[in-house]
Amino acid sequence: xxxxIHHLRDAxxxxxxxxxxAESLTSGLLASEVGKGEAAGEWFSGGVVAYRMPVKTHVxxxxxxTDPTSPECATALATGVRALLDADVAVSTTGxxxxxxxxxxxxxxxxxxxxxxxxxxxxxxxFDGEPEDVLAATVDHAVRLLVRLAEAERRRA
Numbered sequence: 001x002x003x004x005i006h007h008l009r010d011a012x013x014x015x016x017x018x019x020x021x022a023e024s025l026t027s028g029l030l031a032s033e034v035g036k037g038e039a040a041g042e043w044f045s046g047g048v049v050a051y052r053m054p055v056k057t058h059v060x061x062x063x064x065x066t067d068p069t070s071p072e073c074a075t076a077l078a079t080g081v082r083a084l085l086d087a088d089v090a091v092s093t094t095g096x097x098x099x100x101x102x103x104x105x106x107x108x109x110x111x112x113x114x115x116x117x118x119x120x121x122x123x124x125x126x127f128d129g130e131p132e133d134v135l136a137a138t139v140d141h142a143v144r145l146l147v148r149l150a151e152a153e154r155r156r157a
Contacts, residue, residue, distance in 0.1 A: 005036055005143060007151075009037040015150065017043045018087045020082055020090040021046075021142070022090065022113070023047060023049050024049075024094040025110065025138060030139050040157035048085075060080030071121070074092050075092075075122045088116065089116050101152040103133060106128070108127045108128055109125075110134065112145055
């Protein structure tokens with residue numbers, strides 16, 4: 001059975017798309033997973049780990065005062081990294097990995113942002129388990145979101 005990374009690679013290569021990621025919650029785990037894809041140098045533009053709010057704001061354009069665990073932050077991260085790395089599609093991760101709640105958000109609260117040339121938005125998830133479980137689920141869902149975005153872009157071609 002083909003993995004989501006293979007699906008991403010195929011969709012990106014067939015359409016000639018480039019992919020980028022912005023990570024807060026996952027601290028580079030998503031970029032590492034995407035970079036495992038065959039011929040990633042052809043279609044993976046790269047990623048930015050923006051853990052602290054000043055980095056989110058100054059590098060990726062997240063507006064000052066934005067809740068870091070919010071759909072607004074996730075969308076801004078994805079839009080910012082897409083522009084910064086001149087990619088066709090981008091996904092971002094932000095949230096609370098746990099084990100404790102943070103700033104009024106329960107552990108396991110996750111937002112995945114996404115951006116294409118035509119649109120941007122965010123998806124909300126709530127994952128259970130230890131921090132490692134939350135991070136693994138986040139990376140898995142983020143890769144699957146990238147596949148959906150790339151396949152949608154391919155169909156428009």
